Amino acid sequence: MISLKAREAHPAGGKVTARTVLITGGNRGIGYALAEEFVAQGHRVAVTARSGEGPAGCLTVTADVTDGASLDAAYALIEAQLGPVEVVVANAGITRDTLIMRMSDEDFDTVVDTNLGGAFKVVKRATKGMLKARFGRIILISSVVGLYGSAGQVNYSASKSALVGMARSLTRELGSRGITANVVAPGFIETDMTAALPEEQQAEYKRNIPANRFATPSEVAKVVAWLASDDAGYISGAVIPVDGGLGMGH
Ligand code: NDP
Numbered sequence: 696m697i698s699l700k701a702r703e704a705h706p707a708g709g710k711v712t713a714r715t716v717l718i719t720g721g722n723r724g725i726g727y728a729l730a731e732e733f734v735a736q737g738h739r740v741a742v743t744a745r746s747g748e749g750p751a752g753c754l755t756v757t758a759d760v761t762d763g764a765s766l767d768a769a770y771a772l773i774e775a776q777l778g779p780v781e782v783v784v785a786n787a788g789i790t791r792d793t794l795i796m797r798m799s800d801e802d803f804d805t806v807v808d809t810n811l812g813g814a815f816k817v818v819k820r821a822t823k824g825m826l827k828a829r830f831g832r833i834i835l836i837s838s839v840v841g842l843y844g845s846a847g848q849v850n851y852s853a854s855k856s857a858l859v860g861m862a863r864s865l866t867r868e869l870g871s872r873g874i875t876a877n878v879v880a881p882g883f884i885e886t887d888m889t890a891a892l893p894e895e896q897q898a899e900y901k902r903n904i905p906a907n908r909f910a911t912p913s914e915v916a917k918v919v920a921w922l923a924s925d926d927a928g929y930i931s932g933a934v935i936p937v938d939g940g941l942g943m944g945h
Contacts, residue, residue: 712925714832715739717773717780719760719817720787722747724886725836728912729784732920739777743769743787760787760813770820779824782832782923785814785858790888792847803850810854814861818876822869831874832923835862836915839882839938842945855880859934866932875931877922880945882938883909906939 716733720726721742727750733740734752742749743758743766754776758769773780788810791802814835825831840848841855858878865876883889883900889909892900901907915937921927922935936942 711736711738713737713739714781714923715773715777715779716741716782716784716923717817717821718742718749718784718786719758719813720744721749721753721755724888725881725884725912725915726784726786728916729786729919732913732916733782733923736920738782741769741773741777741780760785760817761808763816766816766820774824779828780821781825781828781830782834783818783821784834784836784919784923785817786836787813787817788836788838788854790848790851792851794847795849798849806850807854807857810851811857811861814858818861818865822874825874826869826872829873831869831872832927833862833865833874833876834919834922835876835878836919837878837880837934839880839936839942841878841880842934843942862934863932870931873928875922875928877930877932878934879915879919879922880934880936880938880942881910881915882936882941884912884915885909886912904939904941908939910937910939 716738718726718729721730722744730740730742730749730753740753741756742753743756745759749755756769756772758765789806791806818833835858837855837858840852845852862876862878918937934945936944
């Protein structure tokens with residue numbers, strides 16, 4: 696089911712270099728669409744999730760991104776089955792929205808530990824192999840609200856803007872070794888995360904988005920897959936918005 700050929704024909708007709716790709720949070724939403732896209736392009740794909748499964752054609756490994764030991768075990772399994780991770784997409788994320796006056800320390804810590812600490816733990820484990828291979832693609836899934844700000848999301852927005860500093864520092868540390876590190880900042884995407892918002896709020900958000908709609912997860916996946924491709928080898932430390940114009944490129 697998983698192709699191990701070095702180069703695969705892309706369904707669109709071009710050629711892509713098949714890579715070992717790890718996506719966190721690949722059992723639903725954006726992560727699931729990312730896995731589908733990478734599988735369709737002929738890559739060897741592993742997803743982590745705390746529950747459930749990634750799409751057909753990928754290896755699903757149970758792991759919690761806040762738990763270093765479970766990530767160590769996940770990496771050992773992925774490396775044994777698919778080889779060293781060449782592309783890592785830190786996608787797993789959560790929200791615990793409320794106004795700052797009501798936000799508990801735990802609401803803050805849990806979101807930061809998952810969205811920021813989880814990205815750090817996942818990326819760190821990929822870098823050894825990337826340095827050895829002198830190739831790597833690190834892609835951190837942030838959010839438009841990381842730089843735009845959002846009332847009721849002090850924890851989430853802080854965790855997402857911090858990913859920009861992480862990608863830029865990784866770029867400075869690892870850029871000379873063929874490794875790129877970029878941030879993708881989606882706007883509102885049709886997933887469980889946005890479905891949880893009250894309808895009135897969804898309509899209000901759409902009024903403020905120049906594209907006047909939410910995006911599909913696949914629209915994020917295409918951009919991430921391109922950033923992981925050979926064509927994007929000279930892009931690093933960038934924040935790529937996929938937000939229908941909401942953040943105006945920040
Ligand atoms: P979903 O809520 O649909 O899915 C979240 C994913 O993250 C699930 O796979 C979940 O796994 C995983 N996850 C959460 N916590 C952990 C953890 N501790 N360890 C391992 N996996 C975990 O989210 P989306 O698909 O909507 O979002 C994906 C990413 O995109 C997130 O980082 C989010 O912040 C970002 N984003 C989303 C936007 C949107 O509009 N949807 C907009 C901008 C950014 P499990 O099911 O096992 O808990």
